[in-house]
Amino acid sequence: MDATLGIDAHRTFPSYASEKFTTWFKKEARLNQSRYPRQVAYFHGCYVNYNYPQLGKDLVTVMNAVGYGIKLLEDEKCCGVAKISNRLIDEAKRDGKINLEQIRRAVLEENLTVIGTSSTCTFTIRDEYPHLLDLDNADVRDEVMLATRFLYNLIDSGKAKLVFRDDYKKRVAYHTPCHMEKLGWTIYSTSLLKMIPGLDYVALESNCCGIAGTYGFKKENYNYSQGIGRPLFNQILGEHVDLVATDCETCKWQIEMSTGVPVANPISIIADALDIEATRRANSVNGQ
Structure with a gap:
């Protein structure tokens, strides 16, 4: 890749998971989510799906523990940040339109907040879609947020509580x-x-x-x-x-x-x- 693609030989590549997060979720978690009366939608992103599904599993664990079920967007695409940074604007806009359709369905039709675990994906959807891709997201922007913000707000308002292990150091x-x-x-x-x-x-x-x-x-x-x-x-x-x-x-x-x-x-x-x-x-x- 150093010689043919211009990717530096010193760079360590992230590994790929043997099973996608979405595959695990459908097999192991999806059926249990409906028993939680409160729900959030999860924009998991490419990293969780292909490289590190454990982060998605951890989010399911935490949100279930505080009484929230997780619902995945039906047809999620890459947030588009890699395409934007490499000037593939038409391709990024195409994926962005699909993502906004899915987010609108979750927010406007199902009354769900859309949470993410990636600051990059979240920032791209909220702030770069209108700025760089000319995609209007004003109707749903405020309901797209990082999972840590959503979780903190629950705790701060007294709607959830976290209890930690005594042996974590x-x-x-x-x-x-x-x-x-x-x-x-x-x-x-x-x-x-x-x-x-x-x-x-x-x-x-x-x-x-x-x-x-x-x-x-x-x-x-x-x-x-x-x-x-x-x-x-x-x-x-x-x-x-x-x-x-x-x-x-x-x-x-x-x-x-x-x-x-x-x-x-x-x-x-x-x-x-x-x-x-x-x-x-x-x-x-x-x-x-």
């Missing part, structure tokens, strides 16, 4: 992705992490990781990409953390490759630290 640093900066929603993810009693929280300085989607994969950009991310990598290594948390999958790839430190979405960290049965009981008491 980890030092975790949070990295704010650039799209998360634009959304202004870092506070929701970091506030949820700080609710975990056994989590030693480390706030990282605001630095771009340097990958910028497909930018950092290209041979002509690789050295620039690593140079941009180096201050962040050095800070992570200097903090001696067990784990880095971030809401962006490409940031995860870049940080793991460049530091060797494992990276997880805040939803996965919450799922790992959660006392599932105690949380179910707590939310049953709350009428969830």
Whole structure:
């Protein structure tokens, strides 16, 4: 690929899962979701579907524990960010139209909020569809949000409660992705992490990781990409953390490759630290 496609040989590629998230969901989870009186729709994105289904499974675990069922969009396409960044605007617009049709069905016909676990996908659908693809999403934009924002709002309003394990002990640093900066929603993810009693929280300085989607994969950009991310990598290594948390999958790839430190979405960290049965009981008491 270095010689023929211009993808730098130093770049570590994300692995592909042996089973897609949508396949797992249809076999293992879909039938159980209807028993929850409250529902949300989930825009899972390409990363969860093809690379890391565990994040989608973790979201199902957390939302079910607080009394919410998960419904997938019927015909979800890629959010379009990779096509936009490589100037394939017509193709991105085609997929965006299909996504908005599915989102409108969920929001306007089924009265569901659409949640995502990727800051990039969420930002693209909310803010880049009208700005770059000329797709009007004003009727549904406010009902598309990150899962951490949705979950935090439930807890803050007293509609849900999280109960954590006593034996969870980890030092975790949070990295704010650039799209998360634009959304202004870092506070929701970091506030949820700080609710975990056994989590030693480390706030990282605001630095771009340097990958910028497909930018950092290209041979002509690789050295620039690593140079941009180096201050962040050095800070992570200097903090001696067990784990880095971030809401962006490409940031995860870049940080793991460049530091060797494992990276997880805040939803996965919450799922790992959660006392599932105690949380179910707590939310049953709350009428969830």
